[in-house]
Amino acid sequence: MLLTPEDWSAIRLSLKLASVTTVLTLAVGAPLAWWLSRGEGWWRRFCGAVVTMPLVLPPTVLGFYLLVFLGPFGPVGRLFGQLGFRLLPFTFSGLVTASVIFSLPFVVQPLQNAFEALGERPLEAAATLGAGPLDAFLTVIVPQTRPAFLTAAVMGFAHTIGEFGVVLMIGGNIPNVTRVLSMQIYVYVETIEYARAHVLAGGMVFFSVAAMLVLQILKPRREKFAQGRI
Amino acid sequence: MSIEADLRLSFPEPGGGRLDFHFNLALPGRGITAVTGPSGAGKTTFLRCLAGLERPRGRLTVNGRPWQDGKFFLPTHKRPLAYVFQEASLFPHLTVRRNLDYGARRRCRRGGQSQLDLDRFIAILGIGHLMDRKPETLSGGERQRTALARALAAGPEVLLLDEPLAALDRDRKEEIMPYLESLRELTLPIVYVSHAQDEIERLADTLMRLTRPGLPAVVEAGRQRFSK
Numbered sequence: 001m002l003l004t005p006e007d008w009s010a011i012r013l014s015l016k017l018a019s020v021t022t023v024l025t026l027a028v029g030a031p032l033a034w035w036l037s038r039g040e041g042w043w044r045r046f047c048g049a050v051v052t053m054p055l056v057l058p059p060t061v062l063g064f065y066l067l068v069f070l071g072p073f074g075p076v077g078r079l080f081g082q083l084g085f086r087l088l089p090f091t092f093s094g095l096v097t098a099s100v101i102f103s104l105p106f107v108v109q110p111l112q113n114a115f116e117a118l119g120e121r122p123l124e125a126a127a128t129l130g131a132g133p134l135d136a137f138l139t140v141i142v143p144q145t146r147p148a149f150l151t152a153a154v155m156g157f158a159h160t161i162g163e164f165g166v167v168l169m170i171g172g173n174i175p176n177v178t179r180v181l182s183m184q185i186y187v188y189v190e191t192i193e194y195a196r197a198h199v200l201a202g203g204m205v206f207f208s209v210a211a212m213l214v215l216q217i218l219k220p221r222r223e224k225f226a227q228g229r230i
Numbered sequence: 231m232s233i234e235a236d237l238r239l240s241f242p243e244p245g246g247g248r249l250d251f252h253f254n255l256a257l258p259g260r261g262i263t264a265v266t267g268p269s270g271a272g273k274t275t276f277l278r279c280l281a282g283l284e285r286p287r288g289r290l291t292v293n294g295r296p297w298q299d300g301k302f303f304l305p306t307h308k309r310p311l312a313y314v315f316q317e318a319s320l321f322p323h324l325t326v327r328r329n330l331d332y333g334a335r336r337r338c339r340r341g342g343q344s345q346l347d348l349d350r351f352i353a354i355l356g357i358g359h360l361m362d363r364k365p366e367t368l369s370g371g372e373r374q375r376t377a378l379a380r381a382l383a384a385g386p387e388v389l390l391l392d393e394p395l396a397a398l399d400r401d402r403k404e405e406i407m408p409y410l411e412s413l414r415e416l417t418l419p420i421v422y423v424s425h426a427q428d429e430i431e432r433l434a435d436t437l438m439r440l441t442r443p444g445l446p447a448v449v450e451a452g453r454q455r456f457s458k
Binding site: 121122124125126127128129130131132133135136139140143144 | 281282283305306307308311312313315317319320321322323332333336337380381384390
């Protein structure tokens, strides 16, 4: 057997986490990127900086603060406790929450750039033809920035698959619950099972190359769209 | 039936200071009003104020209905107008047909309806054979004609044209001019920004002259075509 049942469980968990995270990050990131691309006030810049922060922040730092905030003595954790919800740390939902925050810049950046490149004109044209803001966003902006949405989805997905530090902090390393692929590799290395680590690590390399290849293939189309000032 | 405006708008200037526009005027409710004046006099700004693409202070009444008054501001997508920009600004992801449908469908949903026979205008504009093409495959003249058809398809009560011929060469201009002249038969006000004297002479029923930001616009009858 190339892969053990534990490996499969970790792979399934990683794919599930990345899928859920990608969908949620796009749902949160698209309106956020839209809002950030619509103006330049200091409040907007500040929010832009906060959203981008995970790019430079050590994942362990983010994971640590999330653990504190979401834990039983943190503000969010207390609120959850009072409302009778389960606490987020060391659960799949907790992983998703952390991953969404951590992947947000990878989704927001390409979208924000695409929205800014599009300029005001398509929106104005849509408005003069009777389309309200949401209508125009869905029927004019989204179709014209589809390559950016694909880029954002691939980046968000791949980045979540590769996540380690945040997962370790907020999810721990619980088999079948929070032990994702990167965690499984870590366990193999810790227990000096290099052969098994190789199989998973090699698969990750292959996956990452494939993901970046998809982005490269998307690129020419993106340029064509960028020129499309028709 | 007319356009009555008393609008003030102030822009920060790049070199410091502010640029103040004040449009206090009335335009007739039908025929083509040509807006002329030197660059920077506020021609496009005036059109954008009418469309609600800028947010001036003041009052704007069109065909007896308030579009703007004090705190009340009818957003662009609720104003029954159509706007043709300098560049055709077609939606590149839609075919010509779906570009035309875009405005038509949305206005109809609001209960408006086109007063003109769109099929006839598609024929007049000569874009019938382009309906299934994407904008990127069209020539400049074809794009601008499509933009004009898209504006008319929306069944506007006011038609705003911002130098629709400026981006075109002489031959393309000659190609579109007759279509613009034929717009005069419509019973809706058309506000036409241009600084090309030949266009103005051929098209204008009313002349609105802007000289400098802050100075009042002069509105005068053109060649009194109505009386004929």
